[in-house]
Amino acid sequence: xxxxxxxxxxxxxxxxxxxxxxxxxxxxxxxxxxxxxxxxxxxxxxxxxxxxxxxxxxxxxxxxxxxxxxxxxxxxxxxxxxxxxxxxxxxxxxxxxxxxxxxxxxxxxxxxxxxxxxxxxxx
Numbered sequence: 001x002x003x004x005x006x007x008x009x010x011x012x013x014x015x016x017x018x019x020x021x022x023x024x025x026x027x028x029x030x031x032x033x034x035x036x037x038x039x040x041x042x043x044x045x046x047x048x049x050x051x052x053x054x055x056x057x058x059x060x061x062x063x064x065x066x067x068x069x070x071x072x073x074x075x076x077x078x079x080x081x082x083x084x085x086x087x088x089x090x091x092x093x094x095x096x097x098x099x100x101x102x103x104x105x106x107x108x109x110x111x112x113x114x115x116x117x118x119x120x121x122x123x
Contacts, residue, residue, distance in 0.1 A: 009117030
């Protein structure tokens with residue numbers, strides 16, 4: 001069993017930066033692939049980025065070149081550094097874990113989810 005807790009969300013102006021974190025419990029964290037998703041009001045959950053235990057990454061088209069995903073297996077934490085934010089990035093950001101250590105952008109391929117952290121970008 002893995003429990004995920006997001007933190008670091010908040011309000012930022014357009015063009016600014018923010019880093020959100022995901023703290024994971026469970027001894028098998030380092031063997032899981034991890035991902036970030038987001039969901040804006042009235043929209044479906046959208047893939048943002050994913051990372052394997054070895055550090056291979058995958059990004060959604062809307063965030064490529066602006067966001068960076070990383071993880072620290074020693075401290076069971078995953079990060080999402082978000083730069084050059086726009087109002088379109090406003091959403092609840094969710095951390096997710098996948099038992100299979102391979103990259104995926106599909107919501108249904110993730111086994112554990114956090115409660116989410118709100119990111120709001122003002123224009």
